Amino acid sequence: MIDFSMPEPIKKQRVMLQTVAENMMRPVSRQFDEHEHEIPWDYINFMQMAMRSTQAGSLAPREGRHEGPRLGYQILAHQIEILSWGDAAFYLCTPGGGLGAAAVEATGTPEQKEKFLKRFTEEKPILGCMAMTEPQAGSDTASIRTTAVRQEGFWVLNGEKIFVTAGHKSLVDTPGFVVVWATIDPSAGRAGMRPFVVEAGTPGMSVTKLEDKMGIRASDTASVVFQDCKVPLENILGSPEVAKGPTTAGGFKGAMATFDATRPLVAASAMGVARATVELVKDLLTQAGVQIRYDVPRQKLTNIEREVIDMEAMLRSAWLLVLRAVWMADQRTPNSLESSMAKVKAGDAVTKITQRAVELMGPIGYSRKQLLEKWFRDAKINDIFEGTGQINRLVVARRILGYGSRELR
Amino acid sequence: MYGFEPSEEQKMLVDAVHKYAAKDLREAAHEADETGGFPDTLISKGWELGVVQASVPETFGGFGDHSAVTGALAAEELAWGDLAGALTILGPGVLAFPLLLAGTEEQKKRYLPPLVGGDYRPVSLAWVEPDFDFDPGALRSTARSEKGGYVLSGSKCFVPFADRAENLLVLASLEGKSQAFLLPRQTPGLTVLEREGNLGIRALPTFEIKLEDCRLPEDARLGGKEGHDPRLLLNSSHVALASMAVGVARAAYEYAMSYAKERIQFGVPIAQKQAVAFMLAEMATEIEAARLLVWEAAWTLDTGQEATRAVALAKSAADDMVMMVTDRAVQILGGHGYIREHPVEMWMRNGRGFPTFTGLAMV
Numbered sequence: 001m002i003d004f005s006m007p008e009p010i011k012k013q014r015v016m017l018q019t020v021a022e023n024m025m026r027p028v029s030r031q032f033d034e035h036e037h038e039i040p041w042d043y044i045n046f047m048q049m050a051m052r053s054t055q056a057g058s059l060a061p062r063e064g065r066h067e068g069p070r071l072g073y074q075i076l077a078h079q080i081e082i083l084s085w086g087d088a089a090f091y092l093c094t095p096g097g098g099l100g101a102a103a104v105e106a107t108g109t110p111e112q113k114e115k116f117l118k119r120f121t122e123e124k125p126i127l128g129c130m131a132m133t134e135p136q137a138g139s140d141t142a143s144i145r146t147t148a149v150r151q152e153g154f155w156v157l158n159g160e161k162i163f164v165t166a167g168h169k170s171l172v173d174t175p176g177f178v179v180v181w182a183t184i185d186p187s188a189g190r191a192g193m194r195p196f197v198v199e200a201g202t203p204g205m206s207v208t209k210l211e212d213k214m215g216i217r218a219s220d221t222a223s224v225v226f227q228d229c230k231v232p233l234e235n236i237l238g239s240p241e242v243a244k245g246p247t248t249a250g251g252f253k254g255a256m257a258t259f260d261a262t263r264p265l266v267a268a269s270a271m272g273v274a275r276a277t278v279e280l281v282k283d284l285l286t287q288a289g290v291q292i293r294y295d296v297p298r299q300k301l302t303n304i305e306r307e308v309i310d311m312e313a314m315l316r317s318a319w320l321l322v323l324r325a326v327w328m329a330d331q332r333t334p335n336s337l338e339s340s341m342a343k344v345k346a347g348d349a350v351t352k353i354t355q356r357a358v359e360l361m362g363p364i365g366y367s368r369k370q371l372l373e374k375w376f377r378d379a380k381i382n383d384i385f386e387g388t389g390q391i392n393r394l395v396v397a398r399r400i401l402g403y404g405s406r407e408l409r
Numbered sequence: 410m411y412g413f414e415p416s417e418e419q420k421m422l423v424d425a426v427h428k429y430a431a432k433d434l435r436e437a438a439h440e441a442d443e444t445g446g447f448p449d450t451l452i453s454k455g456w457e458l459g460v461v462q463a464s465v466p467e468t469f470g471g472f473g474d475h476s477a478v479t480g481a482l483a484a485e486e487l488a489w490g491d492l493a494g495a496l497t498i499l500g501p502g503v504l505a506f507p508l509l510l511a512g513t514e515e516q517k518k519r520y521l522p523p524l525v526g527g528d529y530r531p532v533s534l535a536w537v538e539p540d541f542d543f544d545p546g547a548l549r550s551t552a553r554s555e556k557g558g559y560v561l562s563g564s565k566c567f568v569p570f571a572d573r574a575e576n577l578l579v580l581a582s583l584e585g586k587s588q589a590f591l592l593p594r595q596t597p598g599l600t601v602l603e604r605e606g607n608l609g610i611r612a613l614p615t616f617e618i619k620l621e622d623c624r625l626p627e628d629a630r631l632g633g634k635e636g637h638d639p640r641l642l643l644n645s646s647h648v649a650l651a652s653m654a655v656g657v658a659r660a661a662y663e664y665a666m667s668y669a670k671e672r673i674q675f676g677v678p679i680a681q682k683q684a685v686a687f688m689l690a691e692m693a694t695e696i697e698a699a700r701l702l703v704w705e706a707a708w709t710l711d712t713g714q715e716a717t718r719a720v721a722l723a724k725s726a727a728d729d730m731v732m733m734v735t736d737r738a739v740q741i742l743g744g745h746g747y748i749r750e751h752p753v754e755m756w757m758r759n760g761r762g763f764p765t766f767t768g769l770a771m772v
Contacts, residue, residue, distance in 0.1 A: 001412040001414070001415075001416055001417075002412055002413065002414070002415055002416075002478050002704050002707075002708060003410055003411060003412035003708065004411065004704075004705045004708050004709070005410065005411070005712075006411070007410050007411065069410065074411065177522070292715050294718045295546055295643065295717050295719035295721065296544060296546065296641060296721075297543065297544055297545065297767070298725065298728070298764060299541070299542065299762065299764070300542055300544050309721060309722065309725050310725065310729075312718075312722055313702065313722040313723075313725050314726075314727040316702060316705075316722055316724055317698035317699060317701060317702045317722075318698065320698070320701035320702065320705060321694075321697060321698055321701060323411060323413075324413045324701065327411050327412075327413055328413075338697075339692070340693045341697055343696075344690070344691070344694050345694050345695075345698050390687075393686075393687045393690040393691065394683070394686075394687075394690075396693060396694060397683075397686035397687060397689060397690040397691035398686075400666065400689060400690065400693050401666065401670065401680050401686065401689065403680070403686075407681055408680075408681050408683070408686055409681075409683075
């Protein structure tokens, strides 16, 4: 069935979160943007309390949480969209497991899920994060150099990770963990890559740097260094054996499976920023007495009307691509192509929408009195993290052409 | 509950339409474009697929319930085969659906059964006017009330099958509001001028017509005395055309993709070059994005909600998308794309017309 009606549980969630976004995020959005590295504890504590009392637990979707049709990823996409409508950087500070928990959910054993994820349902807020990028390994994730060597009942990790979203909050400010991607067999390339859970306070791990950024400033972006960091053997996610032979990309596939699941969720965050922008532009125009006419042919519209309709079409179509990708995830249908398409379109849409909004609103757009200039800065990260627009185009191209990484580099 | 998959019934219809579009329409498209028309037998075969008939209830001669979503799915598939062919086969819909959406019981009973109950009959709708600033909601053609009926005057262009249709649905401004009137072709005062030559859709015969004091009885107004909401017609037309834009774009994208996988330059298929592969990735993404907007617009119509904004977004996105995709398809074929032996230049010419095609199709 082709159906665009919003499921009831999602409608309820949206009403509740809209209140949070309006009352706990928007009023202090500017303040935290101007005081980088300060932590929005009021929001974090409130969200922990709210999620506990509604038994929503962490934002990570779980099996069997709902009766009836599976809605986990669809609910999550809506939650993320609204929270990011409030403030995208605050959303990235939301307690719960973040990408770290998503990796444990996607690749962990039942014991690992119990051990690592339980903390997120307790009283105090705790964050989790994921560390993939290294100074020399950005989109080329297969060239990471962080090593994990099995020694005397431990995995010993050495290396440096950068651009770890919420790294400081997960490892210093709260007793969370980081899922670190390392190689257990440098000669095996992608097949040797494995994720490891490293808990806050583990000796040999230190948070060494906080980045100063263009946008999403309330969210910390940390460097994490591992120096002979000993991690319990059971903290490896997936098999410790490196398979030899033609299908040797097992570890890497684990990483990619995580990204297939999280990519549309990152896109959902972009959509929140984009919607906030479109709504504010329309409000400002309405206040100025400009109405958008939807039933007039394009060659008769004013430039402002055309721009706004363009922005709305970009926003809506990108959002529908996101919804379809998470709907597929809930149907347990492989959605690598659709996830990447959603991310490509959402990254494009949010950057174009925020850029045009600043231009369209002139001095009001460029001024720090309004949030449009902040959203312009916040938006750009969505075309970069969790796979740049270009990497996602590459994924889409390979899928539609039936090419592997050898045919299309 | 969200759903992004056509029903089993819809899939069966789309499959049947696809086979016809791939075998019959696609094969005949080039010659039809060069010569200006399709063989009647080919159109009859397409009509027998029952796309329009399946959307008209049995009481009025059809065999199904009206659904803009189903109509959009079928229209996309037909347009994937050939746009002019699709507009021809779905042509009777430009009278059938306005009647269904806005007609009185009398009008439905009188006009629908002969239209959908038998063989293919060409039908005509006159909406577009020969002005750069044509606005379907603010027409220059006028309808004026007089005792016992209406008097229509004005100029229209892009009127399909005006030379042979029994009835034309003519839109004119009545007291400032666009209203549709059923006009028999033999009505005095109606002059059908020469067939038009257009950039694309050359296989679809369109005409300029003149209306000089065409007198019509009272019951000729769509919806009777009360008339109708003209947005019903505009929305139906926009959704039909936007879904067809998706079909044309898909045809061009698929053709360019196969070509890029076979065309060897610098020792490898050009599809292995990121410059080309990324173009294809963006084409695929934009086609999907526009299609979802079209589906949502059609669904909004079917659920009876206020649809004007959803429809405008779908139409705007599809119009832009089809131009981008068909242009790139020509670009990917390079010089070969510019040669009429390949269909991509025709799809690009057809693609440019969507903002202009108001009223040429309905769902």
